[in-house]
Amino acid sequence: MLKRLAGVALAAGLAALAMPAVANAEVIEGLGIAVDAQGYRGKPGNTDWLGSYEWGADKQRVWCVQYSLLAPDSGQPYTDGAELLSKGGAPLSEEAAANISYLLLRYGNTQSGDEAAALAHLLHTWTAYPDPDRGVSLDPNSDFRHIAYNSQFHYDALGRKSPAAQQAVDRLKADAEANRGPWATRVTAPKEQQLIGTADTWVVEVTRSGGGQVTNAPFTVELTDATLADGSTTKQLTTPGDGKALGVRVVPTGPNPSFTVKLASPAQRPKVRVPQNNNDMQRIVTTGGVEELTANASTTAKTPPGIVQVGKTDAETGKAIAGTTLKVTAADGTSPAKRQDDTALTGPEGLPVVLQTGADGLATVPDLRTPQEVCVIEVAAAKGYEESFDPNAPPKACGRVEPGQTLVLAMSNKPNKPVVPITIPAGSEGSGVVARAAYTTELRTGALVGFGGVVLVGAALLGVVARRRATARS
Known part of the structure; x- marks a missing residue:
């Protein structure tokens, strides 16, 4: 950093005698490189400064945009907001204006002396170009007010x-x-x-006027009802350098996740600060002018779905029961439970879904909305378990399905009372027709009638056989 008296400091060269001095003011060169001077009439010194300056009481970094005029000093007041024009006073081309705005936004705060020198060089190239119609020329006989910036010489x-x-x-x-x-x-x-608690990818795009993604552009994200993968809700990120959109992993934490992007965009035409009452001092820029851009996207999130698994076992042996028909309902035992997409869990007829246990005695219902209370009700008993089933008071198990969890319900059935087989030999020698009967140890009218019928049929058969044998002996 180099300090000079304002009366002799020149931005890339200006004759000291041509400039009014400001008492006790100083020029502070910032970051950049001093190179061999471009010659013109009255050029002082043998170097040109290509770089930034520090201006004002707070030593703000500024850049000059009128080659060879007096460098900005701390005592010179400036007016903000004028449009940046060429040294000859012409409007800049759309391309040059956009280039300057972008470079000041991206590199205005660089910590590299090489980049600072390159930026100063390009600013002079695009603003102090030869413009003979406006009296700006590369003729070395030109004075500081009319000399153009020799871009190739300085390059x-x-x-x-x-x-x-x-x-x-x-x-x-x-x-x-x-x-x-x-x-x-x-x-x-x-x-x-x-799904709340499960990360997914949101896409951020920053596009330029000609199409395509802007590379290495910093931006800030702000999240509500969500966090980034590291748990933060606000963070500065940068677009990729490969020209692709940026995918950001976001974890919803509530029902309405929202993702907001904020970034500074270069203005289409840069603004300049103009020195007050001093046409021989440099115009300066800090940024090219910034436009704040904001974008937002939001969606809804649900808790992760849950699962209900029902296990049906024999109350006496603990073995699995296959083929039990079950109905899945809401907590009231009548209306359907809810799927994850909030639709009713129904069968083809629009009634609560009905399913059967498999060979392992299990029935599983996935993709249920959470949290919710569900009930599993037995509709029909498996074969061999009919006697204990009461359709007016069927077995039922209920519970609460929690997000991402499996609700396990256990149900058991008592088996039918054991059936004892009886073999009745037909004929005294044990040959002929063999009748098999069944009975139950429970004294039920139907069972007794059935058993009696079988016995009676057996007795009649024995009488027939006896008569036939007696006839044969006569």
Whole structure:
């Protein structure tokens, strides 16, 4: 950093005698490189400063945009907000204006001396170009007010002093042409249903006027009802350097996740600060003018779905029971339970869904809305368990399905009373027709009638056989 008296300090060269002095004011060179001077009439010194300056009581970093006029000093007041024009007073081309706005936004606070020199060089190239119709020329006989900036001369001078600075000129120029404004930004929420506590990818796009993504652009994200993968709700991110949109992993924490992007976009035309009552002092810029862009996307999120698993077992042996018919309902035992998409869990006829236990005695119902109370009601008993089933008071198990959890319900059935087989030999020698009967140890009218009928049929058969044998002996 170099301090000079305002009366002799020149931005890339100005004869001291031509400038009014400001008492006790000073010029502070910031970051940049001093290169061989471009000659013109009355040029003082043998170097040109390509870089930033520090101006004002707070030593704000500024950049000059009128080559060879007096460098800004701390005692000079400025007026904000004028449009940046060429040294000859002509409006800048749309491309040059957009390039300047972009480079000041992206590199105005650089900590690299090479980049600072490259930025100053490009600012003079685009603002102090030869314009004979307005009296701005490369003629070395021109004075400081009319000399144009010799871009090729200074580019070569940078190369001799710092090849990295010369390379930075090419890099910054290409960056500006690829990413200059105006910009637009957009956030896209995932299409799939979002689940609270489960991360998904939201997409951030920052696009330039000619199409395509802006690379390496910083922006701020603000989330509500959601966090980033690291748990934060606010963070500064940067668009990728490969020209693709940025995917951001977001974890919903509530029912209405919202994602907001905020970023500074370069203005389409930069603004300049104009020195008050001093036409021989440099106009200066800090940023090219910034437009705040905001984009938002939101969606809804649900708790993760739950599962109900019912196990049906034999009350005496604990073995699985297959083939039990079950109905799944809401807590009232009548209306259907809810699926994850909030539709009713019904069968083809629009009634609560009915299912059967498998060979392992299990029946599983996935993708249920959570949290909710559900009941599983037995509709029909499996074969061998009919006697204990009462359709007017069927077995039922209920519980609460929690997010991402499996509700396990256990139900058991008493088996039918054991059936004892009886074999009645037909004929005294045990040959002939064999009748098999069944009975139950429970004294039920139907069972007794059935058993008696079988016995009677057996007795009649024995009588027939006896008579036939008696006839045969006569």
